[in-house]
Amino acid sequence: KAGVTQTPRYLIKTRGQQVTLSCSPISGHRSVSWYQQTPGQGLQFLFEYFSETQRNKGNFPGRFSGRQFSNSRSEMNVSTLELGDSALYLCASSSGAGEGGEQFFGPGTRLTVL
Amino acid sequence: GQSLEQPSEVTAVEGAIVQINCTYQTSGFYGLSWYQQHDGGAPTFLSYNALDGLEETGRFSSFLSRSDSYGYLLLQELQMKDSASYFCAATSGTYKYIFGTGTRLKVLA
Numbered sequence: 001k002a003g004v005t006q007t008p009r010y011l012i013k014t015r016g017q018q019v020t021l022s023c024s025p026i027s028g029h030r031s032v033s034w035y036q037q038t039p040g041q042g043l044q045f046l047f048e049y050f051s052e053t054q055r056n057k058g059n060f061p062g063r064f065s066g067r068q069f070s071n072s073r074s075e076m077n078v079s080t081l082e083l084g085d086s087a088l089y090l091c092a093s094s095s096g097a098g099e100g101g102e103q104f105f106g107p108g109t110r111l112t113v114l
Numbered sequence: 115g116q117s118l119e120q121p122s123e124v125t126a127v128e129g130a131i132v133q134i135n136c137t138y139q140t141s142g143f144y145g146l147s148w149y150q151q152h153d154g155g156a157p158t159f160l161s162y163n164a165l166d167g168l169e170e171t172g173r174f175s176s177f178l179s180r181s182d183s184y185g186y187l188l189l190q191e192l193q194m195k196d197s198a199s200y201f202c203a204a205t206s207g208t209y210k211y212i213f214g215t216g217t218r219l220k221v222l223a
Contacts, residue, residue, distance in 0.1 A: 004156075033211060042215035043157070043201065056210040090156065101147070103211075105156040 002027065004093050004106035012112045018079040021109045023091035025072050031096025032074040033103065034066060037088040049074055050096045078111075086113045116140045118202055118214035125220045126192055134187045134217045136202035144205040146178050146185045151216070152198045160187065160200075189219070197221045 005024045013019050025032050034046040045058035049068035066076040072093075078085055088110050092103035118138045126132040136146065145164035149157040161169050163178035163185060175188040189196055199216040206212050 035211075035213070043203075043213035045211050045213070048210065058210070092157075101145075101162050102159040103147075105149075105158070107156050 004091060004104050006089075006091055006106040006109050008109060009107065010110045010112075012114060013081050014114050015081055015083060017081050018077060019081060019111060020075055020077045021089055021091075021111075023074045023076075023093075023106060025074070025091075025093030026104055029093035029095055029104070030072050031094045032068055032072065033092045033094075034074070034076050035090045035092065036060075037090055037108070038086075043090065046076065081113045083113050086111060116204075116206055116212050118204055118212060120200075120202055120214040120217045122215070123218045123220070125222065127222045128192055128194060130192050131188065131190050132192060132219065134189075134200050134202075134219070136185045136187075136214055138183050138185070138202070138204045138212075138214075140204045140206040140212055142206055143180070143183075146176070147203045147205070147211075148174075148176050148187045149201045149203060149213075150198050151201065157201060192221050194221050194223065 007022045031050045033048040035043045037043045047057040047066050048055050052068045063079045068074045088108045090105050090108045092105045094103045120136045147162045148160040151157040161176040163176050168177045173190045178185040199218050201213050201216045203211050203213045
């Protein structure tokens with residue numbers, strides 16, 4: 001079974017631009033969660049999607065948004081990029097059938113904002 | 115606010131036993147997970163506790179006390195490959211995951 005894939009793996013943008021990141025979950029998984037990882041803050045929860053619906057979200061500004069498609073693939077978008085948005089963005093998939101439990105993480109997208 | 119606290123760094127020698135503690139403050143707590151992340155790699159799932167008590171998976175065990183808002187990960191027979199960062203994560207509310215800032219484990223030969 002193929003794992004979680006994320007594209008692109010690396011991205012360099014400048015302040016003010018916007019960016020879209022993509023995540024393909026493990027086949028059969030309907031839940032996709034997104035995280036931002038920085039050295040000082042650890043992993044911070046952005047949002048979680050299940051069957052094309054956002055079920056929960058973390059404490060990030062509205063510049064961070066996401067969506068999920070009918071095939072469970074998910075995208076997240078960050079508009080008006082700021083230097084502080086430089087981070088590793090991870091997505092994780094799970095069956096979504098219950099609370100908690102195992103999530104499978106992708107390799108992440110390393111975003112650098114100049 | 116919602117937070118999880120764990121030590122920033124732990125050092126131990128090969129073959130030893132190490133315990134990584136995690137205390138949490140979250141609303142709507144469902145359970146506690148543990149993840150391992152090697153440098154440059156993605157987090158990988160180790161264990162999940164929804165009920166009080168000890169869960170054992172090979173060399174790794176995880177414990178949860180809901181009344182104390184406390185859990186720990188126990189690693190036995192440490193190996194060099196166990197050098198990594200370890201994160202506890204609470205499921206808070208419905209489908210919302212709060213991660214600790216991670217504990218960097220160094221295993222010395």
